[in-house]
Amino acid sequence: MLVVVHATCKILPDIAKLYKNITSGYQKEVLPTWNQTQTLDIYFTLAPLVLNSFYATEETISLTTAIYFMWDDLRLSWEPFLYGNKESITITTNDIWLPYIHMENSVDELKAIGHDAQFYARITHSGRVKWTPGGILRAKCPSDIRRFPFDTQTCQFIFAMWGVEVNDVRYIPVGDEAIMTYFTKNSDWTVTANRQFVRYKNITVEFIFEISIKRQPLYNIVVVILPTFVFALMNPLVFLLPVESGERISLGMTILLSYEIFLTLVSNSVPASSNPICLLLLILVIVMMISGGIVICVICSINNYYIEDVNDINVCVEYLTVCFRQKKCIQLSDEDKPEATDNILVQDLVKTIDIMFLVISYVLFGVALSVYFIYICSTRNE
Secondary structure, eight states, X not given: OOOOOOOOOOOHHHHHHHHHHHHTTXXXXXXXXXXXXXXXXXXXXXXXXXXXXXXXXXXXXXXXXXXEEEEEOGGGOOOXXXXXXXXXXXXXXXXXXXXXXXXXXXXXXXXXXXXXXXXXXXXXXXXXXXXXXXXXXXXXXXXXXXXXXXXXXXXXXXXXXXXXXXTTEEEEESSSSOOOTTOBOOSSEEEEEEEEEEEEOSSOEEEEEEEEEEEOOHHHIIIIIHHHHHHHHHGGGGGGSOGGGSOHHHHHHHHHHHHHHHHHHHHTTSOSOSSSOOHHHHHHHHHHHHHHHHHHHHHHHHHHHTOSOGGGSOHHHHHHHHHHHHTSOOOOOTTTHHHHHHTOOHHHHHXXXXXXXXXXXXXXXXXXXXXXXXXXXXTTTO
């Protein structure tokens, strides 16, 4: 028995002829719908590659991504058996219609996506075109830095084809989320969520890619938060230094100036915005005010230390001094008061003032830091 197998071979002349035939007389300026009253369906999805940067101070995000487009153009269809059973072809995009997509919230020069470089298109014999341009996209992204450095930012990349009416084009997302298979992780930010959707406006239709990124807080915890917490514990201890040492004011001023350094670090990392304001920045300002108050209290305490006449000291301070010396508070009558103060020294009064300032300082620091951490913990799921 003799079996004859007829096979076709895809040779270069067939491919060249195919390319010539489908592009000959092709008008790339015309919307590729056979019936111009019908809507052109453009399928899309994004494939983020690299999160380059997010600058909170400039409110910009930079993302390297590929954008997958697919649509039907019957002018590019052919019969495979006429061209060696070639069912698909990869060609340059110089001679075919492409969607002129612009990113509306770009911070760079407005240019059509993929038209400044050569990205090949894949065409099937049915006229289906698959085109995947890409590039570095920099978009405006208003930042919410209330929870800095535990913040999560949500940014949008808004795309539209200007000059085309709403009824001419319909964008259809290929899935609710982008393709993250090729994404390279960032050391400063973690992608927590993303979605792609379509939004209709009065005169145009937009397709939007939204990405949520969470900051890695370890650096700011080590550099800013922990030193602030340690200094907050150290600062009131200036009241335990002997007045004779002469180091009270110098230590208080050193810690006060240290807060200014941390305040500068935080202010350089967040935008100069009043709404919303960075809570950590506000806490640092409050801590600085408390530290400044401690310096003032130290000066007052030293001033009282060199008073020679005990009777010049405030009556309330005398009463507190007696309470501390007797380990319990007692109600002193006017007759007993002179006796209660006969044995009180100026050093005892100053020690009472120091203990009072010490307790008040720790309470104020504790309240300020507790408010910050409670707020961070209560809003961590936002």
